[in-house]
Amino acid sequence: xxxxxxxxxxxxxxPPPPHTxxxxxxxxxxxxxxxxxxxxKVYLRELLQNAVDxxxxxxAEEPGAPDRVRLYPDGRGGLRVEDxxxxxxxxxxxxxxxxxxxxSKRAEGLEETRAGFLGRFGIGLLACFVVAERIRVVSRSARxxxxxxxxxTAADDGSYTVRALPDAARPEPGTTVHLVARAGAxxxxxxxxxxxxxxxxxxxLPYDVRVDDEPVTEVPAPWDRVWPDPGARRAALxxxxxxxxxxxxxxxxxxxxxxxxxxxxAYVLPAAVSPAQRAAHRVHLKGMLxxxxxxxxxxxxxxxxxxxxxxxxxxxxxxxxxxxxDETLAAVREALGERVRDWLTGLAAGAxxxxxxxxxxxxxxxxxxxxHDREVLRVMLPxxxxxxxxxRLSLEEFARRHPVVHFTRxxxxxxxxxxIAAAQGVGVVNGGYTYDAELVEALPSVRPGAVVAELxxxxxxxxxxAVDPAEELALSGFLAAARARLDPLGCxxxxxxxxxxxxxxxxxxxxxxxHERARSDAEERADxxxxxxLGSLRGSAPRARLVLNHLNPLVRRLGSLSDxxxxxxxxxxxxxxxxxxxxxxxxxxxxxLVHRAFAGLLQWATFGEGGAR
Numbered sequence: 131x132x133x134x135x136x137x138x139x140x141x142x143x144x145p146p147p148p149h150t151x152x153x154x155x156x157x158x159x160x161x162x163x164x165x166x167x168x169x170x171k172v173y174l175r176e177l178l179q180n181a182v183d184x185x186x187x188x189x190a191e192e193p194g195a196p197d198r199v200r201l202y203p204d205g206r207g208g209l210r211v212e213d214x215x216x217x218x219x220x221x222x223x224x225x226x227x228x229x230x231x232x233x234s235k236r237a238e239g240l241e242e243t244r245a246g247f248l249g250r251f252g253i254g255l256l257a258c259f260v261v262a263e264r265i266r267v268v269s270r271s272a273r274x275x276x277x278x279x280x281x282x283t284a285a286d287d288g289s290y291t292v293r294a295l296p297d298a299a300r301p302e303p304g305t306t307v308h309l310v311a312r313a314g315a316x317x318x319x320x321x322x323x324x325x326x327x328x329x330x331x332x333x334x335l336p337y338d339v340r341v342d343d344e345p346v347t348e349v350p351a352p353w354d355r356v357w358p359d360p361g362a363r364r365a366a367l368x369x370x371x372x373x374x375x376x377x378x379x380x381x382x383x384x385x386x387x388x389x390x391x392x393x394x395x396a397y398v399l400p401a402a403v404s405p406a407q408r409a410a411h412r413v414h415l416k417g418m419l420x421x422x423x424x425x426x427x428x429x430x431x432x433x434x435x436x437x438x439x440x441x442x443x444x445x446x447x448x449x450x451x452x453x454x455x456d457e458t459l460a461a462v463r464e465a466l467g468e469r470v471r472d473w474l475t476g477l478a479a480g481a482x483x484x485x486x487x488x489x490x491x492x493x494x495x496x497x498x499x500x501x502h503d504r505e506v507l508r509v510m511l512p513x514x515x516x517x518x519x520x521x522r523l524s525l526e527e528f529a530r531r532h533p534v535v536h537f538t539r540x541x542x543x544x545x546x547x548x549x550i551a552a553a554q555g556v557g558v559v560n561g562g563y564t565y566d567a568e569l570v571e572a573l574p575s576v577r578p579g580a581v582v583a584e585l586x587x588x589x590x591x592x593x594x595x596a597v598d599p600a601e602e603l604a605l606s607g608f609l610a611a612a613r614a615r616l617d618p619l620g621c622x623x624x625x626x627x628x629x630x631x632x633x634x635x636x637x638x639x640x641x642x643x644x645h646e647r648a649r650s651d652a653e654e655r656a657d658x659x660x661x662x663x664l665g666s667l668r669g670s671a672p673r674a675r676l677v678l679n680h681l682n683p684l685v686r687r688l689g690s691l692s693d694x695x696x697x698x699x700x701x702x703x704x705x706x707x708x709x710x711x712x713x714x715x716x717x718x719x720x721x722x723l724v725h726r727a728f729a730g731l732l733q734w735a736t737f738g739e740g741g742a743r
Contacts, residue, residue, distance in 0.1 A: 170260045170261050170315065170318050171318065171327050172257060172260070172450075172451070173257055173258045173260050173261045173262070173309075173318065174318075174324065174327040174328060174331060175327075175331045175418065175419070175450075176255065176257040176258060177201075177211050177258065177307060178199065178328070178331055178332050178335070178339070178418065179418060179450075180213075180255060180305075180307075181199045181211060181212075181213035181215060181305070182199065182213075182335055182337060182339075182417075182418065183215070184213050184215020184216050184217070184304070184305055185197050185198075185199065185213055185214060185215040185216075185337055186215075187215060187216040188214070188215050188216040188217075188272050188303070191216075191272070191273070192272065195214065195272070196214040197214065197336075197337035197338055198212070198213065198214040198337070198338050199211070199212070199213045199214075199335075199337055199338065199339040199340070200212045200213075200339075200340055200341075200342075201324055201328055201339075201340070201341045201342075202341075202342060203319055203320060203321040203324040203325075203341070203342075205320065205321055207310060207311035207316040207319055208308065208309065208310055208311070208319065209308070209309045209311075209319045209324060210306060210307070210308050210309075211306065211307045211309075212304065212305070212306045212307075213304050213305055213306075214302070214303070214304045215272075215303075215304055215305060216271070216272050216273065216303070217269045217270045217271040217272050217273075217303040217304055217305055218267075218269040218270075218271055218280060218305065219271045219273075219274050219277045219280065220277070220280045220292060220294060222269075222271070223267070223269070223280050223282045223292055224292065255267070255307070258307075258309055259286050259312075260315075261309070261311060261312060261315040261318045261319065262286070262309040262310055262311060262312055262315070263285065263286050263310055263311070263312035263313070264283070264284070264285050264286070264309075264310040265283070265284050265307065265308070265309055265310075266281065266282070266283045266284075266307070266308040267281070267282040267283075267305060267306070267307050267308075268280070268281050268295065268299060268300050268305070268306045268308075269282075269300065269304070269305040269306070270300040270301075270302065270303050270304065270305075271303060272303035272304075275303070278294045278295060278296070278297060279294070279295040279296075279297065279299045279300035280292065280293070280294055280295065281293050281294075281295050281299070286312065321341075321342075324341055325341045325344065325346075328341050328346045329346050330419060331418060331419045332346045332347060332417070332418065332419075333346065333347060333348050333419070334347070334348075334349060334351055334414045334417040334418075334419075334440055335347050335349070335417040335418060336349060336417055349417075351393070351394075351440065352366050352367055352370045352395075353367065353384060353393065353394060353395040354393060364382070367379070367382045367395060367397075368382075370395075371397040371436075374412060374438060375397060375436050377397075377399065377400055377401075378400060379397035379398050379399070379400060380398040380399070380400050380487065380488055380491065381397075381398045381473075381484060381488065382395050382396065382397055382398065383395065383396040383397075383398070383435065383437075383469060383470055383473045384469070385437060385439055385466055385469050386469070387462065387465050387466070387469075390441070390443050390458070390461070390462050390465065391441055391442040391443040392439055392440070392441045392443065392444075392462060392465075392466070393439060393440055393441075394437055394438050394439020394440060395437065395438060395439070396428075396432075396435040396436070396437035396466075396469075396470060397435060397436050397437065397438075398434060398435050398488065398492070399434050399435065399436065399491075399492070400491070401491060402434075402491050402492060402494070403433060403434065404433075405430070405431075405433050405494060405495070405498060405564075407433065408425050409425060409427075409428065409432075409433055409435075409436060410422060410423045410424070410425065410436065411423075411424040411425075411427045411428070411436060411437045411438065411439075412424070412437070412438040412439075413427065413438075413439060413440075413441065413444070413453060414438075414439065414440040414441070415440075415441060415442070415444070415446055415450075416440070416441075416442050417440060420446055420450060420451065420452075420453070421451050421452050421453070423452075424452065424453055426453070426455065426459070426463065427439075427453070427459075427462075427463060427466065428463060428466050428467060428470070429463060429464070429466075429467040429499075430498070431467075431495055431498035431499040431502075432466075432467055432470050432495065432499075433495055434491075434492040434495040435470060437466075441462075443458060443462070444458060444459055444462060445458065445459075471499065471503065471506060474496065474499075474506065474509075474510070475505075475506070475509050478509045478510065478513060479509075482513075485513060486513065489513055489514065489515070493514060493515060494564060494565070496510055496514060497514065497564065497565040497566070497569060498565060500514070500565075500569060500572075501565055501568050501569065501572070504572070504575055504576055507569065507572060507575075507576050508576040511524065511525055511526045511573075511576060511577065512524050512526040512527070514569070516528065516559050516560065516566060516570075517544070517559070517560040517563070518557065518558065518559045518560065519548040519549075519551055519552035519556070519557055519558040519559075520552065520557060525559070525569070525570065525573055525577075526577070528557060528559060529573065529577060529580050531557060532556075532557030533581060534557075534581045534582075534583055535557065535559060535570060535573060535580060535581065535582045535583070536551070536556060536557060536558045536559070536582075536583050536584070536585040536589070537558065537559040537560070537561040537566075537567060537570045537571075537582065537583075537584060537585060538558060538559075538560060538561055538562060538584070538585050539561050539562060539567050539584065540561075540562040541560060541562035541563065542562070542712070542713070542714060543562070543585070544558060544560035544561075544562055545712055545713050546636070546637060546638060546639075546712040546714075547585060547590045547636075547638070548560070549630070549633070550590065550594070550628055550629075550633065550636055551585070551590060551593065553628065553629035553630055554593045554594065554628060554629070556585075556590075556593050558585055570582055590636075590638055591624070591626065591638065591675065591677065594626035594627065594628040594677065595626060595627040595628060596626065596627070597625050597626060597627055597680045601680065602625050602680075604689065605625060605680075605689040607689075607697075608688055608689045608691065608697055608701075609623055609625060609678075611694055611697040611698055611701065612676070612678075612697070612698070612700075612701035612704075614698070615698035615701045615702055616676060616701060616702070616705055619674075619705070619719060619720070619723070620673050620674060621637075621673060621674045621675065621676055621705065622673050622674070622675050622676070623675070623676045623678065623701070624675055624676075624677050624678070625677075625678050625680055626677050626678070626679065626680065627679065627680045627681050628677075628679055628681065629681070631679065631681040631682055631683075632682070633679055633682065633711070634678070634679055634682040634684050634685050634704055634707070635676055635677065635678050635679060635682075635685070635704040635705070635707065635708040636676075636677040636679070636708055636712075637674065637675070637676055637677075637705070637708035637709055637711075637712050637714065638674065638675045638676075638677060639673075639674035639675065676701075676704065676705050676708060678704065685704075688700050688704075695730075696730075696734055699726075699727050699730035699731060699734070700727075700731075702723050702724075702726065702727035702730075703727040703728070703730075703731055705723065705727075706720070706723055706724035706727055706728075709724075710724075
């Protein structure tokens with residue numbers, strides 16, 4: 131096979147002329163408003179960012195330069211924004227305002243990101259077309275004082291003009307931006323809306339920002355101010371939380387990470403919330419509000435706080451409405467979690483009343499943390515409440531009372547055995563609630579010598595007293611009839627003596643028995659194919675047990691019944707009562723049994739052993 135080198139084009143043929151992309155500005159604005167930005171309100175943030183960045187650039191060269199940013203809504207669909215920043219020359223206007231993606235503030239990497247600039251001038255001004263049909267910019271450069279002021283006027287159809295102006299049009303360096311609202315967007319430029327948005331976005335900006343003559347900024351932030359006493363600081367932070375989040379916090383946690391350039395405060399919610407609920411935190415980037423819905427700022431276990439902070443190290447996403455997930459954010463998240471953790475351990479050491487009030491509301495969050503942090507578990511051990519057979523106690527107190535800490539893995543199991551176990555002197559912890567079983571199992575790791583054991587039906591039965599063989603023999607007829615009646619339900623019948631004597635019968639099973647029963651029920655309802663599959667999964671799980679209490683007078687009297695049918699009905703009634711006492715959910719077969727037993731007992735009570743009259 132021959133390979134031939136392609137011949138180059140003859141030198142006489144000129145290369146084809148290059149082409150440039152054509153941008154449909156209206157389509158691009160629609161893309162920004164529908165897919166990049168969450169709301170048209172971001173236009174004001176972009177205007178503030180441009181103005182603040184311009185002031186920052188000028189003050190970097192002239193430290194004593196003024197730091198003014200003024201917003202003047204005219205109430206007729208127009209807005210004027212003035213700043214005392216670095217300004218632009220005519221060449222700057224062409225390169226920055228007429229080139230999408232151009233920026234005088236490009237920054238790559240953490241160190242440059244922290245240099246002080248907030249956004250991109252060209253893209254930021256373009257975002258104003260979300261609410262404006264025409265934008266006019268008048269600017270004078272501080273770097274080139276001899277250059278005349280320049281005017282750039284653009285429409286939302288993509289056309290623009292640039293011209294030089296007389297010196298009187300802008301005597302001082304800086305920039306003025308004029309917006310004229312597009313149809314249907316006038317509400318975003320009303321004085322009340324501009325004032326509200328400016329306060330929301332710019333409250334922590336380091337410069338003198340005003341709407342008309344009304345100040346917007348409130349710096350330093352409440353958590354950075356010097357207060358006369360702790361009480362005054364606490365009251366100020368509570369007022370700040372009410373203003374931002376709408377609730378009065380249980381407490382506040384200072385968040386200070388100087389190395390990462392993060393300062394702020396976390397407010398503890400006054401009411402319990404679901405761990406699955408997404409936390410919405412407020413994040414400012416170099417003073418400018420970036421987002422009020424940051425979700426990944428704190429570890430998942432810290433769902434009981436809402437925080438507001440200012441950072442100069444975390445990276446924003448392209449829309450500058452969220453944080454970019456990277457190694458820096460992961461490190462900051464871990465460090466902020468440590469601050470909340472230190473606050474908890476500090477409460478345990480020095481403010482037990484405040485800790486108790488917190489745990490009454492948010493014990494679930496502390497449990498989530500203690501699962502992974504043995505130090506937190508050790509510190510919180512005397513404080514975290516658990517449901518036990520002795521009442522609501524901490525694990526520390528419960529372990530002092532009982533040499534073996536028995537626990538169940540479900541609320542259902544606890545309700546079955548707790549009253550009986552307590553009467554026999556066996557302590558049981560309800561591990562059926564979220565995280566509790568894991569924490570009980572972790573007890574020996576923070577309390578050496580503690581013994582933890584899962585409580586099952588065999589353990590409970592073993593702690594019940596055996597009945598004298600002669601007395602059990604006297605009840606053999608009743609026991610045989612009861613076993614025959616309950617065998618189809620997968621339940622054995624045993625006789626024991628236990629307290630309290632008011633309980634005639636106890637229904638005991640474990641998870642494996644319940645799983646086998648559920649499998650069997652599903653097999654009966656399934657078609658031939660699924661019945662075969664479920665049948666192949668049949669296991670040798672232990673059966674449930676109905677434990678009759680020989681100390682109960684009713685059980686003793688039932689042993690003297692001579693009618694086999696009545697004996698079976700009585701056994702079914704005891705079985706149903708035991709299920710109800712354990713608060714078990716009834717299967718269809720169980721419900722049918724309860725109804726049948728109730729009707730049978732009514733018939734016997736009405737007509738006697740002789741049947742209907």
